Amino acid sequence: MEExxxxxxxxxSSVRGTGTTSTTSGTGTKxxxxxxxxxxxxxxxxxxxxxLRTPSTDQIxxxxxxxxxYGKIESKNVFYWxxxxxxxxxxxRRKVSIDDHDHHKDFVILREERISSPKRYAxxxxxxxxxxxxxxxxxxxxxxxxxxxxxFPLNSVGVSESEKLRYECKDTSAFPYTFETEMNHPPxxxxxxxxxx
Amino acid sequence: MEExxxxxxxxxSSVRGTGTTSTTSGTGTKxxxxxxxxxxxxxxxxxxxxxLRTPSTDQIxxxxxxxxxYGKIESKNVFYWxxxxxxxxxxxRRKVSIDDHDHHKDFVILREERISSPKRYAxxxxxxxxxxxxxxxxxxxxxxxxxxxxxFPLNSVGVSESEKLRYECKDTSAFPYTFETEMNHPPxxxxxxxxxx
DNA sequence: GCAAATTAATGATTTATTCAAG
DNA sequence: CTTGAATAAATCATTAATTTGC
Numbered sequence: 001m002e003e004x005x006x007x008x009x010x011x012x013s014s015v016r017g018t019g020t021t022s023t024t025s026g027t028g029t030k031x032x033x034x035x036x037x038x039x040x041x042x043x044x045x046x047x048x049x050x051x052l053r054t055p056s057t058d059q060i061x062x063x064x065x066x067x068x069x070y071g072k073i074e075s076k077n078v079f080y081w082x083x084x085x086x087x088x089x090x091x092x093r094r095k096v097s098i099d100d101h102d103h104h105k106d107f108v109i110l111r112e113e114r115i116s117s118p119k120r121y122a123x124x125x126x127x128x129x130x131x132x133x134x135x136x137x138x139x140x141x142x143x144x145x146x147x148x149x150x151x152f153p154l155n156s157v158g159v160s161e162s163e164k165l166r167y168e169c170k171d172t173s174a175f176p177y178t179f180e181t182e183m184n185h186p187p188x189x190x191x192x193x194x195x196x197x
Numbered sequence: 198m199e200e201x202x203x204x205x206x207x208x209x210s211s212v213r214g215t216g217t218t219s220t221t222s223g224t225g226t227k228x229x230x231x232x233x234x235x236x237x238x239x240x241x242x243x244x245x246x247x248x249l250r251t252p253s254t255d256q257i258x259x260x261x262x263x264x265x266x267y268g269k270i271e272s273k274n275v276f277y278w279x280x281x282x283x284x285x286x287x288x289x290r291r292k293v294s295i296d297d298h299d300h301h302k303d304f305v306i307l308r309e310e311r312i313s314s315p316k317r318y319a320x321x322x323x324x325x326x327x328x329x330x331x332x333x334x335x336x337x338x339x340x341x342x343x344x345x346x347x348x349f350p351l352n353s354v355g356v357s358e359s360e361k362l363r364y365e366c367k368d369t370s371a372f373p374y375t376f377e378t379e380m381n382h383p384p385x386x387x388x389x390x391x392x393x394x
Numbered sequence: 395g396c397a398a399a400t401t402a403a404t405g406a407t408t409t410a411t412t413c414a415a416g
Numbered sequence: 417c418t419t420g421a422a423t424a425a426a427t428c429a430t431t432a433a434t435t436t437g438c
Contacts (some may be wrong), residue, residue, distance in 0.1 A: 016430080032405095032431070033404085033405050033406065033429085033430060033431070033432065034405065034406090035431070035432090036403085036404095036405090054422090054423080065413080076406085077406095080404095080405060080406060080407095081404095081405080083423085084404065084405065084406085085404095086424085087401095087424065087425070087426095088404080090424085090425095091425090184410095236402095246411075246412095286411095286412065286413095287412090287413070288414065289412090290414095290423085303395060310436090345405080
């Protein structure tokens with residue numbers, strides 16, 4: 001599978017070039033990957049800052065054409081650049097906002113009383129209300145295993161073998177809050193956690 | 198953030214009485230809205246990924262019961278979570294398309310082994326025949342120049358012709374990085390350089 | 395100063411989702 | 417329920433920075 005790049009470097013736009021290409025190394029037009037000039041990066045960044053995130057074909061074409069003025073470039077490079085930049089910006093943002101860890105605890109106070117359901121919810125589900133306010137852990141009425149399976153059909157448990165092992169461990173302990181550093185994987189195997197029977 | 202959140206916390210306040218001040222701001226954060234733990238979100242997300250969209254009453258009941266193991270939760274929270282998540286996923290998709298001025302994607306990435314050409318993307322021009330059957334008058338872009346403006350809305354256009362001359366010089370010299378300590382403004386005026394047609 | 399070795403950035407691919415037609 | 421379009425996430429791979437020893 002991991003075949004090494006069939007030589008598509010051949011296509012390497014020899015058109016532009018004259019060994020100009022990029023950057024210091026002097027290694028001229030390597031068939032390798034695009035190496036943007038600072039002007040190109042500047043323009044792309046400006047466009048991104050202006051709100052452009054996933055340019056259309058036409059836009060890519062135009063951008064590419066314009067940027068070719070500053071050096072070798074292909075439209076796919078523009079395409080990829082926006083993909084990567086968008087993804088990595090988001091990623092960066094995500095990392096920053098990972099500190100929000102103090103949920104719960106505060107509001108765990110005394111709001112156990114049943115709140116009259118909002119209209120819509122009540123309309124649809126007036127038949128039953130929440131009775132799961134008991135936080136004493138095991139409270140599950142044995143019902144029908146089958147439904148549980150329906151409910152968590154596939155990998156919803158997102159647990160690999162290792163997780164299952166962890167589940168075994170957690171089995172006895174009352175509270176598995178021993179979760180790892182982050183949100184590694186909640187120790188929860190819903191497939192059979194219901195019915196102790 | 199905005200989070201419309203009908204203020205059903207008010208109803209709850211009738212019982213709680215702990216300074217139900219309901220947090221002036223209207224955000225109602227303090228009034229005790231559900232604040233899911235990462236484990237809860239994980240499970241819900243997994244369920245969603247597994248294909249669950251609108252859980253039935255029973256399912257909600259069970260999910261809620263399970264998730265109460267990780268923290269405070271009510272069945273209505275589960276109900277709303279699914280509703281919101283579904284809606285926002287859809288919304289997100291829509292928004293991305295529109296927000297990016299992303300009218301029509303003729304841009305596809307040919308992947309896999311199918312294509313003889315190297316594994317990269319290829320452009321496909323749908324060549325949509327302009328049905329100008331805009332029933333509501335303003336369908337979309339009047340193409341042409343306007344699109345260019347859309348494309349470079351802000352300051353990315355702040356350039357003069359002189360810069361272009363500079364490019365000429367660069368042609369021979371390895372790199373014109375010399376100018377402008379950093380990259381003050383890339384010599385580029387995209388506004389009208391495009392459409393020769 | 396300079397290169398080999400190592401690390402950090404980032405370009406390019408692959409994989410897994412999502413919604414929506416059919 | 418299946419499939420197509422279009423990502424976004426995750427991953428791979430290569431180039432640039434940098435460190436290090438000489």
